[in-house]
Amino acid sequence: MKNVNVLKENAQNCDPSCRIETIDKDAARRLVPNISVPFDLAFHMPQAVNVHPLRYLQALFLACQNLVKELSPTSHAQKAFCLHKESIVKLLDLEGSYDAAIICLGAKADMLPELSGRLPFRTCRGVIAHLELPRNMREDYPDHAPSILSNAWLSIQGTRSLYMGSTWEWKSRDSTPNVSAEEASKALQELLPKASTFYPGIKDWTFAGARAGLRAMPPKTAHGSLPLMGCVNDLVGKNCSCKYWLFGGLGSRGLLYHAWLGHLMAQAVLSSDEQVFPFELTSWKNVSR
Incomplete structure (x- = not known):
C-alpha cells in the first residue's frame, strides 16, 4: 500500500x-x-502518449535543422547543422576532426576501447513481445483506450496490435536485437502471467514477434540511480585535442531527463566546464578513478 x-x-x-x-x-x-x-x-493520464523512439529522434533532428535555418539570417556567424555517418573503432579516431564529441551510445559506450570496463553501468537485457489479435477474434481493444503500466506494461498500437514488456536480464552483455525462439518463449512465460493479472483478455492475443535491447542502467547511489554525465578525457587521454563528454545511464527515465540534461550538456561543451552539471551527476568519476 x-x-x-x-x-x-x-x-x-x-x-x-x-x-x-x-x-x-x-x-x-x-x-x-x-x-x-x-x-x-x-x-x-488522459494526455499520455506512446513515443516511437526513432521517429521522435528524427523529429528532434528536423526541429534542430529548422531552428538553425531560422537563426542563420539574423546571425553574424555562419551556422550549420549536419548529420555525418562515420564508423570508428576507437574515440581517438575522432582526433583532429572535432573540437568536442558527446558519447551517447547507451550500453555500447562500454565497447569503446578507451572506456571499456571503466564505466559503472549496470547492464540489463530486455525483451519486448509483439502480440496481435487473431482474425477470428471480433472484440478489438477499444479504440483510443490507453496503454497500461503495471507489473508488466502494454503499449497499444491500434485496436489489434500491442507490445508487451519487458524482461530484465541483469549482467547480460548481449546487445543484439534478435530474439531466439527459446528466449522469446521464456519472455512470454514471464510476461503473460504479469499482464493477465490486470488485463485477462491478453490470453486471446497471439505472439507475432519479439525484439530485445541492452540497457545501460546507472549505479545505485545515496542520491538514487542518476545519469552519468561529464568530461571523460581523463579516461580517454589527457593530451587529446578533442574534448570527450559522456551522456549516459539515463535508465528508465530517459524521456524525463533528456531535454534538461541535453541543455546542460550543450552549455558544458560550449563553456568547456562540467561544473554546469549538478555534482550528483559527475560524482561517479570520483569513484571510478
Missing part, C-alpha cells in the same frame, strides 16, 4: 499540464472493458 499512497500523493500534486486522475474500477472499465483493478484504484 506504500506505493499506492505515493501514487495518490503524486496524482494530487501533479502539474496541471500533466494531469493524473485517480479513478475507481468502474471508471477504469469504461476505458478498458474487463480490466482488473485489485484495489478499486487506478491512475489515468
